[in-house]
Amino acid sequence: MPEIKVTPLGAGQDVGRSCILVSIGGKNIMLDCGMHMGYNDDRRFPDFSYITQNGRLTDFLDCVIISHFHLDHCGALPYMSEMVGYDGPIYMTHPTKAICPILLEDFRKITVDKKGETNFFTSQMIKDCMKKVIPLNLHQTVQVDDELEIKAYYAGHVLGAAMVHIKVGSESVVYTGDYNMTPDRHLGAAWIDKCRPDILISESTYATTIRDSKRCRERDFLKKVHETIERGGKVLIPVFALGRAQELCILLETFWERMNLKAPIYFSTGLTEKANHYYKLFITWTNQKIRKTFVQRNMFEFKHIKAFDRSYADNPGPMVVFATPGMLHAGQSLQIFKKWAGNEKNMVIMPGYCVQGTIGHKILNGQRKLEMEGRATLDVKLQVEYMSFSAHADAKGIMQLIRMAEPRNMVLVHGEAVKMEFLKGKIEQEFSIDCYMPANGETITVTTNPSVPVDISLNLLKREMALGGPLPDPKKPRTMHGTLIMKENSLKLVSSEQALKELGLNEHQLRFTCRVQLQDPHSDPDTLHRIYTHLKSVLKGYTIQHLPDGTVMVESIVIKVSSSAEDTNTKVLLLSWSYQDEDLGSFLSTLLKKGLPSGLC
Amino acid sequence: SAAMEEAEFDDILDDWFIEYKDLHVYQLEHPTQVIEWTSGRTVCVAGFSPSKNEILELRLPRKLFADENKGLCAERDFKVVHGGFTDRPVRCLRHVPGTRCAVTGDGLSSNLQVWDLGGDDSDVIRRTGSIEGRRRRTGVSEGGSSIAARPSSPPQILHGAQISDVQLTELSSGQTLYQLESDSADPLSSLHFLSDAVFLAGCSNGNIYVADTRTSAAPQLSPPPPPPVSSGESVLWWTDASAGPDPSGCRVVRLSSSGQALVSDLRNLGGAVSRAQLDVQTLRCGPDDVRVSWAPALDDCIAVSGFSGAVQIYDASVWTSELQEARPLFEHRGHAVSPEQSDDGVPPILVTSHVWHPERPRTLLSAASDGSVHVWDWVDQSAADKR
Numbered sequence: 001m002p003e004i005k006v007t008p009l010g011a012g013q014d015v016g017r018s019c020i021l022v023s024i025g026g027k028n029i030m031l032d033c034g035m036h037m038g039y040n041d042d043r044r045f046p047d048f049s050y051i052t053q054n055g056r057l058t059d060f061l062d063c064v065i066i067s068h069f070h071l072d073h074c075g076a077l078p079y080m081s082e083m084v085g086y087d088g089p090i091y092m093t094h095p096t097k098a099i100c101p102i103l104l105e106d107f108r109k110i111t112v113d114k115k116g117e118t119n120f121f122t123s124q125m126i127k128d129c130m131k132k133v134i135p136l137n138l139h140q141t142v143q144v145d146d147e148l149e150i151k152a153y154y155a156g157h158v159l160g161a162a163m164v165h166i167k168v169g170s171e172s173v174v175y176t177g178d179y180n181m182t183p184d185r186h187l188g189a190a191w192i193d194k195c196r197p198d199i200l201i202s203e204s205t206y207a208t209t210i211r212d213s214k215r216c217r218e219r220d221f222l223k224k225v226h227e228t229i230e231r232g233g234k235v236l237i238p239v240f241a242l243g244r245a246q247e248l249c250i251l252l253e254t255f256w257e258r259m260n261l262k263a264p265i266y267f268s269t270g271l272t273e274k275a276n277h278y279y280k281l282f283i284t285w286t287n288q289k290i291r292k293t294f295v296q297r298n299m300f301e302f303k304h305i306k307a308f309d310r311s312y313a314d315n316p317g318p319m320v321v322f323a324t325p326g327m328l329h330a331g332q333s334l335q336i337f338k339k340w341a342g343n344e345k346n347m348v349i350m351p352g353y354c355v356q357g358t359i360g361h362k363i364l365n366g367q368r369k370l371e372m373e374g375r376a377t378l379d380v381k382l383q384v385e386y387m388s389f390s391a392h393a394d395a396k397g398i399m400q401l402i403r404m405a406e407p408r409n410m411v412l413v414h415g416e417a418v419k420m421e422f423l424k425g426k427i428e429q430e431f432s433i434d435c436y437m438p439a440n441g442e443t444i445t446v447t448t449n450p451s452v453p454v455d456i457s458l459n460l461l462k463r464e465m466a467l468g469g470p471l472p473d474p475k476k477p478r479t480m481h482g483t484l485i486m487k488e489n490s491l492k493l494v495s496s497e498q499a500l501k502e503l504g505l506n507e508h509q510l511r512f513t514c515r516v517q518l519q520d521p522h523s524d525p526d527t528l529h530r531i532y533t534h535l536k537s538v539l540k541g542y543t544i545q546h547l548p549d550g551t552v553m554v555e556s557i558v559i560k561v562s563s564s565a566e567d568t569n570t571k572v573l574l575l576s577w578s579y580q581d582e583d584l585g586s587f588l589s590t591l592l593k594k595g596l597p598s599g600l601c
Numbered sequence: 602s603a604a605m606e607e608a609e610f611d612d613i614l615d616d617w618f619i620e621y622k623d624l625h626v627y628q629l630e631h632p633t634q635v636i637e638w639t640s641g642r643t644v645c646v647a648g649f650s651p652s653k654n655e656i657l658e659l660r661l662p663r664k665l666f667a668d669e670n671k672g673l674c675a676e677r678d679f680k681v682v683h684g685g686f687t688d689r690p691v692r693c694l695r696h697v698p699g700t701r702c703a704v705t706g707d708g709l710s711s712n713l714q715v716w717d718l719g720g721d722d723s724d725v726i727r728r729t730g731s732i733e734g735r736r737r738r739t740g741v742s743e744g745g746s747s748i749a750a751r752p753s754s755p756p757q758i759l760h761g762a763q764i765s766d767v768q769l770t771e772l773s774s775g776q777t778l779y780q781l782e783s784d785s786a787d788p789l790s791s792l793h794f795l796s797d798a799v800f801l802a803g804c805s806n807g808n809i810y811v812a813d814t815r816t817s818a819a820p821q822l823s824p825p826p827p828p829p830v831s832s833g834e835s836v837l838w839w840t841d842a843s844a845g846p847d848p849s850g851c852r853v854v855r856l857s858s859s860g861q862a863l864v865s866d867l868r869n870l871g872g873a874v875s876r877a878q879l880d881v882q883t884l885r886c887g888p889d890d891v892r893v894s895w896a897p898a899l900d901d902c903i904a905v906s907g908f909s910g911a912v913q914i915y916d917a918s919v920w921t922s923e924l925q926e927a928r929p930l931f932e933h934r935g936h937a938v939s940p941e942q943s944d945d946g947v948p949p950i951l952v953t954s955h956v957w958h959p960e961r962p963r964t965l966l967s968a969a970s971d972g973s974v975h976v977w978d979w980v981d982q983s984a985a986d987k988r
Contacts, residue, residue: 206678208682210659210678210679211627212678212679213626216677366670383672384672384673385673387675388677394678396628396630418723420724422681422684422724422725425686425725426684429686
């Protein structure tokens with residue numbers, strides 16, 4: 001039976017990283033290659049031993065596809081390609097290709113330089129890995145090889161995030177990566193057509209949540225900023241250039257305008273240039289509104305937001321500053337933090353996840369005394385706020401996506417099966433499709449029912465039509481006679497004559513002959529006539545002829561009578577039929593073996 | 602659209618900005634008419650469409666309860682901890698305290714469904730049985746049951762659709778432990794336990810009955826005050842009784858569909874300690890629309906919802922025995938201030954239910970007909986101003 005296999009790689013029940021193996025139509029595809037941010041040892045990498053116990057992965061994988069630049073989806077990619085070994089194609093969207101290496105290098109620096117780890121990839125490995133990347137455009141079908149094709153769809157979530165459609169023959173799988181179904185201020189919402197894949201694979205981490213509205217999150221953010229400004233404090237917002245910074249800037253700009261606020265808002269210059277560059281490159285990946293405003297003005301030409309200069313950090317009075325990097329692990333944001341941390345009127349707002357080892361991670365865990373270089377301690381007196389702005393689909397979002405794509409089966413990864421029974425039931429009830437929830441390391445097999453397209457020759461079709469009778473009814477299959485020719489990747493149904501002609505073969509006719517003895521004290525012609533009468537009464541509806549040449553024909557079966565040499569009452573019937581009339585022929589021979597009924601005249 | 606975004610932004614700035622300590626806004630797939638606490642951090646909600654509905658047990662966001670380290674907690678979402686399916690509407694849902702059991706009514710008959718809300722080993726809410734309601738008088742139009750429960754061993758529930766039907770049923774055996782002795786067909790709007798044995802039944806015609814499950818004596822009846830002469834329509838009433846260690850100290854509030862509120866002492870239900878004309882829109886309401894409730898952890902505060910898209914908090918301590926207009930201490934207007942709402946013939950959004958948190962003084966949950974559910978902790982402006 002044709003089947004597709006899905007295996008989330010990983011150890012135990014942890015949900016911190018995405019790396020899914022799919023086997024479809026003889027092809028093996030790796031979906032995402034994430035790093036688990038909670039571990040410091042090899043457990044943070046996916047378990048590739050499922051693919052092969054030792055050695056390179058190139059021969060075992062047809063391609064690798066990365067959905068977006070978050071480290072829990074691409075963090076282990078250089079390790080996989082350069083340290084384990086993989087030389088095949090790696091597919092990702094253009095923005096992901098541009099941004100991934102920046103995040104990977106940042107992450108590498110923190111892990112190796114700050115934490116002193118050794119079994120980790122190098123800068124050169126990141127570069128070598130990215131050389132294997134083939135960028136994807138939205139909605140464009142890419143042939144990985146003769147049989148495997150992939151297509152990227154818009155996922156929202158972060159710049160460049162994609163959902164991917166994978167097709168081999170008539171079987172297909174869609175993998176969602178991370179996505180969201182409601183647009184935000186700078187990205188649109190995920191969209192896919194009614195592609196009806198055999199399997200839709202989605203993360204289930206947020207499947208059992210109901211999200212607090214964007215309005216409330218924004219309200220909380222603005223309230224905190226406003227309160228700090230009102231008491232004369234300074235707000236530091238460490239951001240990654242291409243993450244939520246845009247979203248928050250647009251929000252603050254609108255707020256400042258409405259409330260007629262005067263406190264300055266700054267954006268560190270490095271951030272502006274980099275962000276501008278990337279947004280210009282990838283303008284089609286933002287939402288409609290951004291595209292419109294970008295045409296009119298530069299992405300970061302805000303009325304109330306100005307470029308930051310290092311010296312401003314010492315200015316008195318309230319201000320808001322956006323600075324990189326996002327986890328306070330180095331650079332300008334850390335410098336500003338050191339200056340402002342000692343004043344309880346100030347505030348730092350962390351808009352996203354911070355990797356272990358960074359100052360960001362420490363203060364989010366409540367640490368109020370930090371050890372800095374040269375054994376100096378920093379007292380953290382400012383207010384620390386952790387706000388989550390990431391856009392994820394929730395329970396409702398998953399249902400919406402299923403409604404859009406109409407998959408035949410659903411696979412939810414990264415959830416505890418026991419905690420997902422209700423969602424599974426909900427999906428099965430509403431859509432009448434099977435819902436699978438493999439644990440990490442567990443393979444699920446989904447039987448597909450692919451339709452095999454066959455071309456039918458026009459002649460054959462016409463001949464069937466000419467046979468007359470009722471019009472074809474899809475509920476009542478009608479038997480037809482033809483020859484199926486499989487050549488290269490196509491299948492066609494033609495008439496037997498045409499097949500013989502195409503194949504250069506001659507048609508052979510098979511005829512069967514059978515002798516039946518029966519006792520009949522009549523002359524040969526009379527016996528023949530009696531046989532004729534008998535058959536006519538038994539086989540009603542068949543064409544039975546008594547021909548002048550001394551034979552009886554039933555359809556195309558020929559019956560001759562002759563007497564045995566020894567005894568004229570012993571008649572020998574010769575029956576002859578072609579292969580096509582095999583059934584009728586054997587019926588007749590059996591019937592005549594029983595002899596003729598006495599009452600015949 | 603741009604207009605929607607502008608409107609949304611105005612919402613943020615409008616009074617929301619200052620008056621809440623906490624505010625969370627959620628959108629359920631289907632609206633709920635019930636919000637019932639199943640623990641200090643979880644509530645049950647359920648759909649009321651004519652056929653297929655979901656019952657959900659939701660855990661409130663950690664951020665709400667992180668009082669000292671609120672800033673370090675980013676988690677703002679509801680978690681669906683348990684869910685189940687029913688093929689009837691859920692008009693009433695009561696959690697049986699001390700158990701993982703809940704009882705629901707469909708508003709169409711007096712029969713009730715019993716559910717197991719599930720433990721750690723499964724997230725499915727399963728139906729475990731049903732309870733038949735009594736019908737002592739036939740030919741009377743069927744209405745839904747009211748349900749009340751208090752901690753008991755083994756678990757029991759008090760239920761009925763009209764006064765003559767009220768009975769106390771033991772859940773596991775289905776045995777009837779007590780039946781209210783009365784022939785009255787007054788339809789119930791609510792049932793409340795005042796102690797382990799004493800309960801109050803509020804009727805939608807304004808009658809209040811007080812009875813004791815230990816005796817078979819007839820219940821004490823207290824009629825509502827006479828309606829104003831001007832009103833032509835019949836008036837509907839809703840009731841709540843304040844909980845307390847001593848049932849005799851209990852106070853009862855009655856609210857009419859014309860917006861009149863009366864506070865009485867349990868010992869003297871016929872008299873009114875205080876009254877007020879509330880600031881509500883008295884459009885036509887159905888018997889199921891309005892909720893009135895005493896704050897469990899805030900003296901003299903009453904919450905009112907169902908007349909509009911707002912939830913109002915009143916301070917009953919300033920009411921007098923003379924009927925005067927009262928202004929709400931606080932008004933949560935979030936449900937009706939929605940960018941999706943337009944004025945063209947679309948029915949107005951109404952709040953379908955509200956509950957107070959059992960311990961946190963100013964935390965409430967409210968649900969509306971558009972499927973929204975809000976969790977809010979309001980700031981008492983008058984107290985703030987006095988500082």
